[in-house]
Amino acid sequence: MNEELLTIENLSTSFPIAGQLYAAVDDVNLTVKKNEILAIVGESGSGKSALAFSIMGLHTRAQIQGHIYYKGQNLATMSPAELNRLRGNEVSMIFQDPLSALNPLMMIGEQIEEVLLLHESKSKTARSSKGSGQTRHSKKFRKEQTLDLLSQVGIPRPEYTYGQYPHELSGGMRQRVVIAMAIANQPHLLIADEPTTALDVTIQLQILELIRRLKEQMEAGIILITHDLGVVAEMADRVAVMYAGQIVEISSIHSLMSNAKHPYTRSLMSSIPTGNEKKTKLHVIQGVVPSLQHLPRQGCRFRSRIPWIEEAAHEADPQMHEVEPGHYVRCTCYKHFHFLDE
Amino acid sequence: MWKTTLRRFLIMIPQIILLSILVFMMAKALPGDALSGLLDPSVDPSMIEAQREKLGLNNPWYVQYWDWITKAIQGDFGQSFRFKMPVTDLIGQRITNTIWLSLVTLIFTYLIAIPLGIISGRYNDTWGDRLITGYTYLGFAAPLFIFSLLMLWVFGFHLQAFPTEGSVTPGLVPGTLEYSFSKIYHILLPALSMALITTVSTVQYLRSEIIDTKQRDFILTARAKGASESRIYTHHILRNSLLPIAAFFGYEITGLIGGTVFVEYIFSYPGMGQLFLNSIMLRDFSVVTALVLLYGIASILGSLISDIILSIVDPRIRIK
Numbered sequence: 001m002n003e004e005l006l007t008i009e010n011l012s013t014s015f016p017i018a019g020q021l022y023a024a025v026d027d028v029n030l031t032v033k034k035n036e037i038l039a040i041v042g043e044s045g046s047g048k049s050a051l052a053f054s055i056m057g058l059h060t061r062a063q064i065q066g067h068i069y070y071k072g073q074n075l076a077t078m079s080p081a082e083l084n085r086l087r088g089n090e091v092s093m094i095f096q097d098p099l100s101a102l103n104p105l106m107m108i109g110e111q112i113e114e115v116l117l118l119h120e121s122k123s124k125t126a127r128s129s130k131g132s133g134q135t136r137h138s139k140k141f142r143k144e145q146t147l148d149l150l151s152q153v154g155i156p157r158p159e160y161t162y163g164q165y166p167h168e169l170s171g172g173m174r175q176r177v178v179i180a181m182a183i184a185n186q187p188h189l190l191i192a193d194e195p196t197t198a199l200d201v202t203i204q205l206q207i208l209e210l211i212r213r214l215k216e217q218m219e220a221g222i223i224l225i226t227h228d229l230g231v232v233a234e235m236a237d238r239v240a241v242m243y244a245g246q247i248v249e250i251s252s253i254h255s256l257m258s259n260a261k262h263p264y265t266r267s268l269m270s271s272i273p274t275g276n277e278k279k280t281k282l283h284v285i286q287g288v289v290p291s292l293q294h295l296p297r298q299g300c301r302f303r304s305r306i307p308w309i310e311e312a313a314h315e316a317d318p319q320m321h322e323v324e325p326g327h328y329v330r331c332t333c334y335k336h337f338h339f340l341d342e
Numbered sequence: 343m344w345k346t347t348l349r350r351f352l353i354m355i356p357q358i359i360l361l362s363i364l365v366f367m368m369a370k371a372l373p374g375d376a377l378s379g380l381l382d383p384s385v386d387p388s389m390i391e392a393q394r395e396k397l398g399l400n401n402p403w404y405v406q407y408w409d410w411i412t413k414a415i416q417g418d419f420g421q422s423f424r425f426k427m428p429v430t431d432l433i434g435q436r437i438t439n440t441i442w443l444s445l446v447t448l449i450f451t452y453l454i455a456i457p458l459g460i461i462s463g464r465y466n467d468t469w470g471d472r473l474i475t476g477y478t479y480l481g482f483a484a485p486l487f488i489f490s491l492l493m494l495w496v497f498g499f500h501l502q503a504f505p506t507e508g509s510v511t512p513g514l515v516p517g518t519l520e521y522s523f524s525k526i527y528h529i530l531l532p533a534l535s536m537a538l539i540t541t542v543s544t545v546q547y548l549r550s551e552i553i554d555t556k557q558r559d560f561i562l563t564a565r566a567k568g569a570s571e572s573r574i575y576t577h578h579i580l581r582n583s584l585l586p587i588a589a590f591f592g593y594e595i596t597g598l599i600g601g602t603v604f605v606e607y608i609f610s611y612p613g614m615g616q617l618f619l620n621s622i623m624l625r626d627f628s629v630v631t632a633l634v635l636l637y638g639i640a641s642i643l644g645s646l647i648s649d650i651i652l653s654i655v656d657p658r659i660r661i662k
Binding site: 056058080081083084085086087088089092093095097100101102103104105107114115118119165167178181182 | 558559560562563564565566567568569570571573577578581582585655656657658
């Protein structure tokens with residue numbers, strides 16, 4: 001069951017700005033196993049989405065270095081045609097904003113059918129045991145599959161929704177449609193890029209439940225990108241914390257929740273309002289994630305946001321240190337870290 | 343869709359009524375009428391006054407308007423003072439010429455705009471794009487009447503490849519194949535001259551729309567589905583980018599009216615535009631009013647067609 005689905009080695013994704021390359025993802029290493037949810041956490045601008053887009057090959061201008069092995073094949077060097085055979089088929093993605101992720105001029109049904117149509121040969125082999133007597137490539141068959149998918153993601157009237165247009169659906173319903181598209185060909189690897197950010201809290205829970213249920217059914221590996229630590233605690237098996245393009249801490253969810261090490265992780269965790277201590281002030285991390293052009297490329301990148309920690313605590317070239325089996329932390333500053341009011 | 347069309351159609355009626363009142367008032371506000379100026383100065387002023395009274399030119403404007411509009415609805419726009427024939431007959435001879443010229447111009451406009459816009463938008467910031475954008479700037483800068491004169495001089499006069507006046511070679515019998523060919527032959531040069539200039543705004547529009555749509559989120563969704571680049575263009579980008587072009591159609595018709603007025607005059611093409619300019623100069627009030635009304639109705643119809651096309655391609659503006 002612990003089969004490695006995705007192995008990312010030394011991945012750097014750089015964007016050209018005014019003739020110079022700046023790395024938004026900087027030397028990232030991680031793995032995703034089958035039937036596991038890996039959460040990637042970080043503030044806006046920490047490179048989470050840039051990482052996801054690199055895996056899917058969705059960047060148009062970026063320069064990608066390093067390896068992205070999916071079942072042994074390097075996605076980073078694949079031709080667009082090879083990539084298109086995997087995308088939407090074995091590897092798929094759920095986008096952040098369901099309001100803009102659907103084509104406004106196409107019926108819901110057509111949009112889901114498109115992904116089935118594009119990967120028809122695969123569904124033929126995968127479903128060869130089922131649907132005897134059916135012509136596999138028929139429109140009717142695709143429509144049945146689509147209606148089935150719509151009801152799988154909890155859309156109440158699939159027949160009716162099939163003929164609707166995106167603007168006729170609520171945000172939650174549209175996200176269900178986006179999810180239906182992502183799972184249409186039963187992917188082995190699913191990347192969910194902040195799937196609940198644009199939705200209100202009650203719908204968030206339903207969508208997360210749905211993703212978890214689908215994981216159990218399909219035994220897929222899931223990368224869940226979020227900035228919501230509550231979601232992480234609910235859903236994840238393992239967590240990678242990203243800051244300024246680097247992974248600063250990676251561990252199992254239990255180890256992280258009980259024993260977070262990196263100053264950034266600890267700051268994030270103490271920034272969650274708990275609700276039972278009304279008088280105490282909410283923790284705020286000083287400053288913001290530096291923009292791509294102004295990232296410190298040397299030393300600990302979090303240094304500028306914890307200025308009260310002495311320089312000597314940081315490593316000159318911060319490395320990952322294993323603090324517990326499977327729990328890695330970048331830089332030595334975690335040993336000396338304390339909050340300002342402690 | 344039928345509901346939208348019907349509703350849109352009903353809105354048109356008050357628009358046209360308002361237009362007809364405005365046109366009439368404006369024509370009345372112009373100084374002078376058909377009886378002033380050209381008449382022999384030795385004619386007794388009381389005779390002229392009697393003639394005015396007889397023609398109803400001294401009635402209050404609403405009476406004159408009512409007389410005019412009730413007849414106009416029955417297809418009677420009165421007599422042309424100068425040509426001494428019913429306005430309806432006068433326009434009727436020329437309206438088909440103008441409609442054909444406009445139609446051919448429209449076809450040329452889109453034949454040029456769509457491929458150029460697509461190339462320019464899809465491969466933006468390449469040499470091809472720069473070349474096309476350069477052409478559009480030239481088109482924006484060049485006045486239509488100067489460009490038409492240039493075309494007339496080069497292709498009509500110098501190379502003698504096209505006829506320089508009229509809408510058909512004299513002496514041909516209407517209805518014969520030769521007659522139709524001659525008609526088309528006479529239309530080509532003025533239509534091409536106009537299309538080459540008016541198409542540039544559509545090219546620019548389509549280009550920026552494609553560049554815009556390329557960056558929309560649902561294009562990422564399509565890529566993540568595994569759709570090939572060509573499929574992304576045909577199924578997702580183009581349809582969305584053509585929406586504003588459809589919306590632009592009504593405006594295109596208005597531009598065409600302005601264009602035909604100049605081009606017909608320059609190419610001595612017997613259409614409504616040429617008649618319009620002549621009638622203004624001769625103060626032929628009944629012809630001008632009828633033509634302005636027709637032009638107004640044409641632009642209202644243009645925007646109606648725009649809206650109908652939009653409601654077919656864009657589900658968001660259909661009324662449920």
